[in-house]
Each structure stands twice: as structure tokens, then as C-alpha cells.
Amino acid sequence: MFRQKKRMFATWRIALIATTLALVLSGCSKQFEVRGPDAPKPWEKTAAEELTHYLELCAEGRQVAVGWRSAVFHVGDTAFARSKGLSPSSFKDEEWCVKSFGRDVVLAGGGTRGTLYAVYHFLEDDCGVRWWMDGDEDVPSAKPLKFDTLDRCGKPFFLCRNIYRFSTSDPRTAIRNRLNDNGDSPIPAELGGAFTYGPPYLAHTWDKYLPFDKHGKEHPEWYALVGGKRIGGQNVAQMCLTCPGLTDVFSRCLDEFIAKGEADAGAKGVPAPRIYDISMNDNMRFCECTNCTAATAKYGHSGRQLNFMNAVVERAAKEHPDLLFSTFAYYYSEPPPSNGVRAADSVVVRLCNTRQNMAASIFDEDNRFMHDQVLEWNKFAQNLFVWDYGITYGKGKGYPVPNEPYIFEKFRFYADNGVKGFLLEHEDPGCSDMYELKYRLECKAMEDPYQDPGPIIADFMSRYYGAAGGKVLEARRLLDRLRRERKAFITWFPTTGEFNFLNDEDLVEFERMFGAAAECVKGDAKLEKRVERAYASIRRLTEFRRKFGTKHPPENGVADKPFFDFPAREKGYTLHDGDNVGYVKDPDFGDPLEGGETVVRVKADGDASYYDLPFELGVYAVADRRGVASKRWEKPLGTGYRWYSLGKVTLPARSFYFYATRKWTTQLAISLPGMNGGTFEVKALVKFTGPRFFPGSTEPDEIRIARVIYSPMD
Ligand SMILES: [Zn+2]
16 A cells, blocks of 8 residues: 555656656747637637747747747737736727737737737737738748747727729738728638728719619609709719708618628628718719709808718718718819818718829929818818829839838828828739839838838838848939939829930939849849849830830931831820720731731721711820810811821920820820920821711721821921
8 A cells, every 4th residue: 555655656756757847848949839719719710820820930949938938829819818908898999919928928909800910010020020912921031039028019090901902912911911901802701801891882882872774764853964864874974962852762772781781791700891982973974953053052062962971871870880981072072162061970081192293292292282182171071081092004004103202201191181091002013113112111101100111111122122122222212313303293194204204324224223233132033033023114114215215217208307206006005995996907008918007996987976077186284284285177188098287286394195086085195205395296197987087988987097206396
């Protein structure tokens, strides 16, 4: 009995020694541990998985210590966090916290995304992980991680942080960078869902509430009276906002959409939509009935819209105090209201920044319109959102726009003046100028516009380009300086001429600078590719100049001095009107044995009256928003190709484009250094066919444009 007892004691003692030894050993190896709640929510599960995944990559041998002991992470709504007073209810929505108590580290936050943000902050700020773009991340090389204490918390500044990249963009990149919506690519429950719009859609929704096609016959009185007729539809006309009873009909639809929004979200396990949109259709035709006209005279277009909006949402706002309801100040409703109208507290007014100089500061004279628009509207609405642009479209898409020094001050200005949310269109990561840097700055500015962007840019340059970072930064600074000194105005739909602030010598210098940058990272394929992408926007401009840049020598019957030549075969035109305008080969032009040369064909056989005579050519100044020259021809100058001359035109110093037809469906938004500000004869080589232009003709109705030239006159 005694002997047996002694033996048991010995066994117990050995076990104790072994356990102690194991504890000491584990204490030495500092292997981290991740603990979550007993029944984790989908986003808590993701937060714990992401934490484990990245720590396994960057913590050598899973060694993470806080003080001298291995770290235990408590992710989300855990008993430990609760014991320290850090339960979900102690946080505001999206608030996050990284806090150590000895070896125990709480990573938790409010709402469905706070815990994720805590994990991502810890990984980014303390462990050095960077998420540049989908599938493009940098994790520091593995080493044992050691922290003395951890104590940081925060909450994103702006309520709605949405960057539209492309329709299938990875929502994980958005959440990792603390955005809370991701364009058209929804954020699923395992990533905490989004701050998002409920049905029917996020913009231009009037016709989705009451489609004209469905109700126009039975209720013509709901729709705009234009030219004596009740018309409607998304691209056709607006609604009759003073129509008695219309607000009630809208309110009932809104109730249904809210119910649907909540049911859909419940089914997906994501938070319910936070905002519902009720905004004008995407066209310029407002109601001209007596009551609407009188209301507009008294309150302005925006005032008439807000009176309607406030009435529509009144009941829903009382029943759902957490919800917001958005509308637009857009086109004719951009000016703020008069005679005491203001947006109800639950109403969000969205301003659209389409007139900006993309490359300049919000405080630049070029951007006074948006600057003043924000200041003005802040007096009439408690909630402003901005629909803004990080991309340039049109002919100048993918060309250099050195605006990274001004991103933060713009968001800071928005923050100072009542703006609470954004939809930022920044599409086309593959082509847009310095996409990863700008996306990073945009995400950071939306999270905290008051932080210093200098270290963020410096960190990006050194982490993203390695040894080439300094040289890339130098080139970008030069680009910004040249843009400022030469006062270039880059619109959101730039013409190529807007990049004429860079002359051909500058382009050679940039080629040299980026060449030197590439030299610094030679042999590192990943960094070489990144430097190549940093140069891509300037390379694109350089290639364009090589294609169009040389003046054409004098040509008999066309011009007696060297001139700028834009033949359609180079396909540099911008064509609007769907399939009615396109490129074809014309045996009447160029070498018939080759099937002719490529020209622009405008099919004029439809009922589009703007293809009727007179035929028009003109030049439009984009940045100055005014016509510069135009001329109309009552009939063709004859059959076959003929020169149609605008005569002597002094081209705008800033951007412009040439256009053809009365609907401007063929445009040439190209200009080269030496053109802006100069005086030229501008003419186009055009051919007309068909009965629309030559009665009795059996040919198809068409206008063909083979060439546009600018021939110097000074
Ligand atoms: Zn009306």
C-alpha cells in the first residue's frame, strides 16, 4: 500500500517536472496562440484565420512575444476581452482596439468589421504587412516578433468609404485597407459585410421606384411635363415632383424596399443596408408644369427636389432612425436651395466632382467650383457625400496625372466641411497612373484624413519599389512641378492635348529617370515589373507622340507648309453613337487595290435628325467649357471626298477637341505640343452619300470622315 503510494507520488512528480519543462520550453520558443469566442461569428472566424496566416508568414517559428512570454491573441468577442471591459457593446460601430494585458492581446472592435480592422491594424502597423492590391502584398521576411506592450485603438473617420475598382475586385483588399464598401463587388458576411445601399440601387433611382414604362399610361401625371407632353424614363425625363399624392406613393415604395433590403441582408447574414437612394434620373429634362415651375422659381431646382425628398422619407426616418436617404445635387440641381429649404437630418446630399482639375489641389483656383460647392452645401445639409474620381477616362486614360501630393488635403477639406462619405470611381488598376500608390493614399485618407501623408508616400516608395523608390519619387515630383509651372488642367475626360505640358525633351528625361530607377532593382523581377508600371503612363504618352507627333510635310492641294495630320487610319478618334459610328475601309480613299484606307463611317440612315443637313464641324474648349469655332453647311460641297474648312481658328491654350456632326458624334480629342494657343486652318476630308444628302441617290445614307488636319497660319 505504502509502496504503491510512493510509486504514484513518483509518477506524479515526473509528470509535474515534464509539464514544467514543457512550459519553460514553450515559454522559450514563444509560440503564439490565437483564441476566439466559443461560437465565432463569420467575420471573427476570418479575423482569427487572417491573423494566424500572416503571423505564420512573418513570425519565424511562430515566435511572437509580448514582454518575455509568448503571446495569446484574443480575437473578437471573447471571455477574456469581456473580462477587461472590451465587449462588443463597449465599442462604436467600426471602432477597433489592439491592447495587451501582459502576454494576452485583445484584438476586438465594434459592429461586424471592428475586429477585422483590429487584426489588420496589428498586422500592418506592428508586423509590417502591406496589402497593395488584389494578389499583390508584401509580408516582411520571417523573424521572431517581440512587443513590449500593445495599446492602440481607433475608428475610421468617414462613414462611407467606397472605392470602385472593377466589378470583380476582391472585397478582401478593401476590408484589409479598412474601406467599408467595394463598388459592385459585394463584401460578404465573412468579411463583415458593407456599409451599403439598399434596393433598388445606389443612384438615379426615381425610375426604378416608379418606372415610366410600367405606370406611364395609368399615371401620366406622375411624370415630367416637357413640351406639353408627359414623358419619363431613366434617360428621357424626370418626374413631376409637385404632383399631389406622389410623395405617398414613393413612401410606400420606400417601405417595401427597406423591408426587402433587410430580408435580403438577413438571408446573407450581413448587416442590413444603411442607406437608401431616391435620386433624379440621369437626364436633364425636368418638369415644366405650372406648380413645378413655380416651386423652382421659389426654391431653386435643388429646393424643389429636397422638399419632395424630405416628405418622401419623413415616416421612414422616424421608424428607422439609423437609416440615411440619399439624393443628388447634380447638373441643374447643383446650386443650393433658396427660401429656407434644407435637407432633413436623415437626408444625404451627394455632390459630384466632375469639373475638377484632376492634377491640382482642391485649393487651386482651377478647383474653385467644387471647393465652393462643398462650402455652400454644408450650410443646407447635415450629411454630404461626394461622388469623386481617381481615374481619368477618354483619350487621356492611363496618361500621367501627378495628383498624389493633393489627395490628402482634398479629403481633409471634405472632412472639415461636413462630407461624410464617398463613392470614389477609380477603375482600371491595370492602366491607371500610379494606381497602387493612389489607392493606398485614398484608403488612408478615408480612414484618417488628418494623418501626415508624407510617411505613407515614403513607406510606399521604399516598400513597393525597394532601391528604386527614391528615383521613382524624384520623377513623380518633377512631373508634379512641371504640371504646376505650366498650369496644365487635366479634366476627368482628358484630351491628349491636356498632357502637352510635357514636351518631347521632358519625355526623354523621364525615360532616362525611369531607366535609372529600373537599373537599381535589376534582377528582381517583381520590383522591375513595378518600376515598369510606374513608368507606364509616361511610356503611353511617349508612344502616342511617336505615332502622331511628327508634322506632315507640305502636300499639294492640302497645305503649303508642314501641318498636323490626323488620318482616320490611326484610329485616334473618339466615336459616340454606338454601332452607328465606326471605322471601315473605303475603296474611294487610299489605294483601291488594298481595299482602300480606313475612314470613320457615320450611318445616317436612322431617324436621328441630327444627321440631317446642315452638317456641322467645330472646336470645343474642354477646360474652359466653351465653343471656340463652328461652321455649318446647308448641303454637301459635292460628291466624293471634299475638304470642309472651319477657316482660321486660334486654338485654346488648354484642352480642346474637334468635332463633326451636329450631335458631335465624331470627335478628335488629340492635340500635340505646338498646337495649343496657335492659329491654324482646321479642316476635315468628308464624303456624303445617300438620299438624305443627294435626293434620288440609291447609295446608303452615310457621312465618312477620312482625315482632319491643322495647318499653321501664323
Ligand atoms: Zn410638375
